[in-house]
Amino acid sequence: MKKDIRIKINSSNPSSILLKLNYKGISVYNVKETKDGLEMIIHQDDLKKIKRLFLLYKVDYIEEIGLYRVKNNIKKHSLFLVGCIFAILIFFILSNIIVKIEVIDEDSTIRSIVLSALEEKGIKRLSFKKSYQEYEKIIEEIKDEYKDKIEWLEINVEGMILQVRIEKRIIKEEETTSSPCHIVANKSGVIMMISTKKGVSLVNIQDVVKKGDILISGDITLNDEVKKSTCASGEVYAEVWYQIKAELPLTEQISHDTGKMRYNFMIEKNNQKTVLLKSRIKNDKRVENKKLFNIFGYSFYLQKEYEIKKNTITYKEDEITKKAISLIEDKVKLNNHEFEEIISEKVLQKEIKNNKLYIELFMAVKEQIGVKEFHT
C-alpha cells in the first residue's frame, strides 16, 4: 500500500505546476488552490521527484493521510489508548463481578445452607455475574434440593452485591399427626415384616394383602368400641411381584476417545450457540464446555473437542440376557418401586428375533407397601 501525504507548493502560477506534474506523470489528488499556491495529496514516493522538479519553489510537507496517519496517531497516543482500553476492561470486569453475597434471613442455618448451595452452583464472592436465565435455573435447583426447608427464593443483583431473599418452609407436622390415619397397603403382596410404632397391627406375617387393605389401624378399640383415633405409623414390608417385558438390540454402538483434543471457543446468547473457530476435529467428536465469563448476557466458553471412535459391539445371548435383567431391575427402581431386595427372579419368556432380544421377567421383591391414609 502506497503512503499518501499532503503537501503545499508555494507558487503564484498554479497552472504551470499542474502542467509540469502532468508532464512528469505524477498523480495528484484533492487539489486545492490557496492564496499562495496549491495544496494536494501525493504518494510519498513522488515527493523527491516534486522537490527536484520545483527547485525554485517552496515545497512544504503538511501531514500524512489515510491509514498511515491513523497508525501514526495510534503510535503517538499508544499509552493513552492502552490506558483507556485497560480502564474499559477493568470497568467491564468490575461491573460484572460479585463482591458480596447477602443472604437475607434470620436463621443462620438456612443462610449457610443457601450460601453453600450457591457456591456449589458457581455463585461465590469475586465470581462473574450470571444471566437472568441462569439465576432462575439455579433458584429452581436450590428449591428442589431443599424443598423441605425453602419455600421461596429470590436473587437480586444490585451493582456488585448479590442479594438472596428466602422464605422458609414451615411444615405443619402437628396437623398431620393429630389427624387420624391408618397405614394401608399401596399394592398387593405377602407380608414379610411389620414394625408398628403407633396403632394396632391388623395383619400377620405370611398374610396375603390386597391394595387398599388396612395394615395398621389408627383406631384403638376396646370391646369392639373405638375408644381413641390416632394416626398410625410404622413400616410394613411385603413380597411384591412384578412381571415385566423388555426388548433390547443385540448390537450396540460404543464410542471411546482417541486421545486427540483441540481447543475452540463458543459464545452463547439466549440459548443460541456460536462456535468462533472452525473445528479441527474432522471425524466424530464429543465436546466439553467450560464457562470463562459472562458479559452483557453473552457467555464465553472454552470448548474442548475430543475425537472419538465408534465401535459396534454384538452381544452373545447370555450377555444380552444379563444386560436386559439388569435394565429391568433399574427400570423397576426408576418407577419409584424402592424395593429393599430382590427375593427371586425368573425369565418367563425369551426370544431372539430381528437382531433383538425379547424378554419377559418375573420378579419377587421385598418392598415397603404401607402408606398413610387419613380419615375423619
Next chain:
Amino acid sequence: MQIRDNLKNFLYDQEYYIDLYQDYIHLYDYEKLVSLSSTSIEIKFKSFLLKVKGQNLRIKNMDKKEMLIKGLIEEMRLYR
C-alpha cells in the same frame, strides 16, 4: 465480433471515455494536459484534442490515465 470487442473494451478498459456531470468532467485514458487556465483547459487524447471552456475551472484529481476537472462547464469541443 462486436461482442468480443465490447467484452475486450469492458475487461481491458482501453478505450477513452469522457463523463460529464453537473460541475465535473471525468476523463479517462487521456494522453497529455496541454494547457490550463481558470476558463479553458486543453487535453490531448490519442485521436483528438478536447477543449473545455467554462468558469472557475480547476483540476481536482489527476493521474497518468484519469483526470477530474471541476468548475462551471460551458463548452466542450473535440478537434480531430
